[in-house]
Each structure stands twice: as structure tokens, then as C-alpha cells.
Amino acid sequence: MSNRRTVFCNARLIDPASGLDAKGGLLVENGKIADIGPRLFGDAERGDPETIDCKGLVLAPGLIDMRVFTGEPGSEHRETLESASRAAAAGGVATIIVMPNTDPVIDEPSLVDFIRRRAQATASVRVAPMAALTRHLAGEVMTEMGLLKEAGAVAFTDGDRTIANARVLRRALAYASTFGALVVGHAEDPDLAEGTSVTEGEYAMRLGLLAAPSAAETMIVERDIRLVELTGARYHFGQISCRASLEAIAAAKKRGLPITCAVAAHHLALNELDVGSYYTFMKVKPPLRSEADRAAMVEGVASGAIDVIVSSHDPQAADTKRQPFAQAAFGAVGLETLLPVALGLAHDGRADLAHVLKALTATPASILGLNAGTLAKGAPADLVLIDPDAPFVADPDRLHSRARNTPFEGRKFQGHAVMTFVGGECIYDRSAEARKCS
């Protein structure tokens, strides 16, 4: 942690937690935010060892990505905590929440400890692990949630697997509520979804691909809402993708149930037609949906019915993606396109910038109980400097991730992260990188 002072001046400060959106400056001392204010440092102060002139760009809390899959341990050729953290830094993400779907599965306190130690040794961003809800993600026996929580697990989830057995999930939810632990679920009926790779509809029929209806998701959403009602556990849907699920969740929230949900950036920007000619980078779980469902997801973020935007970053290598569509693995990398996709909602006038950033900072922090995602005095100086208007083209060869499976290849965006700070340290500087390349 740095013990020097850094001054950010001439910034557009956006702190979604407090509702601040104003010109001003920010002072960092000892890795923490020491002062912030509209009248602070109108000009670069002389004599300060380090002054960063933000030139009117947006200074916001570093993003928190609640859904990141890596390959460590077990599939380091796809992604390590270190390579994922470089991708995160380049995307303006200061905290990644990693999923337990690794080999071995993170279902033991010692493995939670392993992730935290590896992250400390190799990763530049903050890494917080979720632990498995059931042993080996088998959906049968619950994990030692108390011990795992003590070891540092921020939530419990079987990642991209649905717990098929309602009795098992009910007990796990009841037990989790004992510790006030957050449970994160994946909603996709395993029997309806088995062997399918796209969403049911005209396009799937034309391609001759096995497909599951979006109802496979909504059924589980509705079931899980009932179980939350029975148990009172805090529950978060890791990602949803269709209108009917959103409506069910919105109604449950209205009844006062402790439920939140997230959407993946690709479900805000892509639909089922993007599968095109069997393009396997578009094979994600849940699958890309109809245009009506995509529009509903955007609406959900705008209205606040969807709490969080995630990347659902899932690195895959050529061996798992260069396959016939039905055989190819699910997943898309997304850490470096999360912010550009989200900024698109603001550019399109669907929501204001502070509202969009809230779904990437303050809200995930409050769901997970993290001391982050805010510009409040005393908070860790995790920051992102955003140029909301800079042109950005997603180029697979320039990704920092070890994997190349972006569904946005060649897509043009407006806006990206310029600099990223964790605990006051600059961990990413786009202009320095550009100088290095040229």
C-alpha cells in the first residue's frame, strides 16, 4: 500500500453510492480516499509528488465484477488469476469475484485460502472467491458454509450449475441464512437444457440446433423465489436473460423478498441472431435470447429491476471452441468489454451514466458486503478513470486475457477505461500501454 499522496484534479467525479456527479478533485493518502470535493484542487497543485490531471474525464469507483470464471486451479492454459486480473485492470475492474467452478472445485476452506494467497501473490486487482454451495458442485451435499465464510468466501454458488433437487436447495438456503450468507443461483432447468446449445425459436430451428425454451430459466427463477420465501435466505440470481424471469423477480422484490439479480453484458448487447453461421464464440450459458428479451434486459437495468451488470467472463481455448457448435464449450470472455457495453446504455439514453455505474460498483459492493465501490472518505482508493467518448474496437489480439473468445470481435464501442487504480496504485494506464506498442 502506498504511503504517498496522489491528487486527481479536473475530474468529473461520479460516486453512485452517494449520488455525486460533479466536477472536482480527489485526494488519495496511504491507499485510501482522504478527501473529495467539487472545490478540491481546481488546478493541479504544485509541490505534490504526484498529480493526475483528469482533463474532465470521469473518475469513478473501480468496477466490481460479480461473475468471473478463471482456469486457476486446473485449467491454467485458459486463464490464471494473474491473466484474469490483467484483463480486469484493462477493463477498469478493480475487484473480481471468482467462481468455484475450477478443478478442484472450491469447496474446502483450504482452497478458498489457496485462491486468496495466489491472488495476493500474482494478481493486481482484488480477488474475492465465491465457494461452492454443494460439494463438488454435485447438487447433493452442502458445503461447510461457516468455515468457508471464515476462510474468506464472499458468497456460495454452484456457478453455472442449477441445483436440480429442490429439497437440497431448500436446506442449503436455510443453512446459509444461519450465517447471513449470500447464495448465488444459476437458473436453467437441467433437464430442459440438457444437450441444447441455443435458445428455442425460429433461428435455432433453421440452424437445426437443439434448443431450450427461455421458460427453462423462468421455471427455476420461480421455484427459487418460493424457496427464498420459505427460508428467508439472501439470494442473488447470478445472471438472468429473459423478460419473464425479470418480471418474476421484480414481483418478488415488491413482496419484500431479499432477492437481487444480475445480467451479463453480452445479454444486453447481443441476441440469438448473432450466432450467425454457427459462430461458437456466441455460445454462452444461458444462451443469447430473442431481441425482445435483450431489450427487456436493457429496460431492466434502466429501471433498476436488474441490480448488477456482470461480464460472466469465461475464458475458453481453441480446443474447446474450435468444434462443431453442439460440441463447443459455453462461455465468452468479457472483462475488457464490460464497461464499453455498459457505457453504451448511457450513450443510447437508456439510463444516465451514474445509474449504469451503480450497477457495476455500489450495488455489487452492497450485495456482497464489500468495503469498495464508493468514493467515500476512508474507502480504499480503488478507482477507474473513464473516457466515456473514446472510440474502442474489440480486437481479440489485443486482449489481456489469455483466452481470445470474445463475442464482440471487431465491434465498435464508445468509451473505455483509461486508468485503473487499486489501493491508490496505478495498475493500468492505457496511454503508457499505447506508447509501449508504438
Next chain:
Amino acid sequence: MSPAQAATPILKSSHLLGIEGLSVGEITALLDLGDEYVTLGRAKEKKSPLLKGRTVINLFFEPSTRTQSSFELAGKRLGADVMNMSVRTSSVSKGETLIDTATTLNAMRPDILIVRHQDSGASEMLARKLDCCVVNAGDGSHEHPTQALLDALTIRRRRRSFEGLTVAICGDVLHSRVARSNIHLLSKMGARVRLVAPRTLLPAEADRLGVEIFTDMREGLNGADIVMMLRLQMERMTGAFVPSTREYFRFWGLDREKLAFAKPGALVMHPGPMNRGVEIDSAVADDIEVSLIHEQVEMGVAIRMAVLDALSRGLAAQGRNAP
């Protein structure tokens, strides 16, 4: 065939991956060429030197007697060197085998690769990766373009035109690449297409293909000119999509009684191999007055010659090993 005619390009693409991307003009030209090869096939001297020196590889990841031998014979009648590769795949490494096998074969510099694979989109994937012509001989539940072309040739030789014809496609539409290719082709050419099947064997939103949907055979066949039966894959159907083969035959199997609802003189087709007593009654299948099943096989060789011919014209136009 005059040399000038032989040089006329027929297909815009250098592959034949499906019917969906073909124009009416391309389909008509292939059928016209098919007619010429029917004549050649009925002559004593059945061979043409058109593909002399070219290499055609049959790469079949699914067992097939009919389609594979038909392509083999078509290639040989045109004077090409034809190699057959039947790849038995383990379920674990199917995809690996596909791309690895295909790139290996590609290095042997074939001119035309004919591929059958159990996964939809497999031939499109190969067409993107390889530099030879790729012919889709059936990919998953997606398309089987040469089957639709040979069916069309069979129909056209009997009925002259597709305009105003009503064609009922009956059976397992859900899993059928033959059905998808036929729907595309017949709709493009002006025929009215009906699908007749139990709800479990109809894909969601099938009506979006511009077809009429029926679940009752009598209603679906009422006034039809052509009845096209699809094969029921018994191993995967029974108990899952339909309760039993006897129930299926009772409601959707084509027998004389159900056929009587079609237009007088209606013709019956089947892509083969048939499950007698499941989707079709032997009394119908073997009735030479109504059944076109053997004619379809003959047209199969002719249309595959036409496809190989058309693709090799494309090769010549590109200046690749021009004959």
C-alpha cells in the same frame, strides 16, 4: 454437352452447404444439368471425362450406404479419383476428429470434399477452414441439400412444374435435415408445403418457414399432390418423442387408407432407408403406381453428378487446376 455450355458457371458459391442460400436460378440450373446426367446414366457408356484428374473425398462421420455410394458412383462416372473415408468417432473427441481429420485430408489437396457429420454446422465450419470445395452430405438436423435436389428432380420429371403443387412432408420434422432442405427448396420453387407430425416431432416456430402445420394425417394429406415420408429414428424416438411404434403407425404411418385422402394419382416419396410398418406400409412402398422411391435413388446419382460438375466449373473459373 458442348464445351461452351460446360464452362457456364452455375453456382455463386464454391461450396454446396445448404439449400437456404441458393437462388431459384441456381436450383433450376442444377436440375437442368441433373436431367442431362439422367440421360447419360441410362446410356450404355455412362462415363464422362469432365472431372478427370480431380480428387473427390467422401468423408463420412455417420454411417450411410445410400448417399455415400451415390456420391462415389457420381464421382467415378465423371472420371474423378474418389476416396472413401468412414470415420468411426468416439463420442468424446468427435470435434477434434472432425477438424484434425479434415485438415489432414486437406493437405492431400483434394478438389472436392463431401462431408456428412452428426453435428449441425459441421460442413460450414470445414468450408471456413479448408481451401477445397465442400459439399454438405448431411449435417446434424440442419440441411441435406443433395437429397432435396434429387427429390425436386424426381418431382419435376413427373409433374413438370412446382407451381401450385401441394407437398405434404410427414413424420420426424424436428430432427430431419431432409425436411429442412426440402422445405426451403419447394417453397422457393413455388410449391405449397405442409408438415404433418405429432407435436413432439415438430420444431418450435416451424410455421415461420412459411408452411402449413397439421397434426392429423387425413387433414394434412387432403388434396396433396406429393406425400413425402420421413424416416423415424426408432432408437431415439420410442418412449421419448412418441410412445410406441405401433401407436405411431396407427396415426402417422402411411397406409392405403390414409393415402386415399390425398389427390387421386398422388405420388409417395421416402429418402430411405424405410422402416416398413412404422412410417410406411409395404403395400404403399412397393406399389410402383404411386411410389417414387427407386426413382429417387436413380435421380440421386444424376443430381450428385450435376453438383460435382457445377463445383468443378467453379474450380475451373478460379483457375485452379483448370482442365
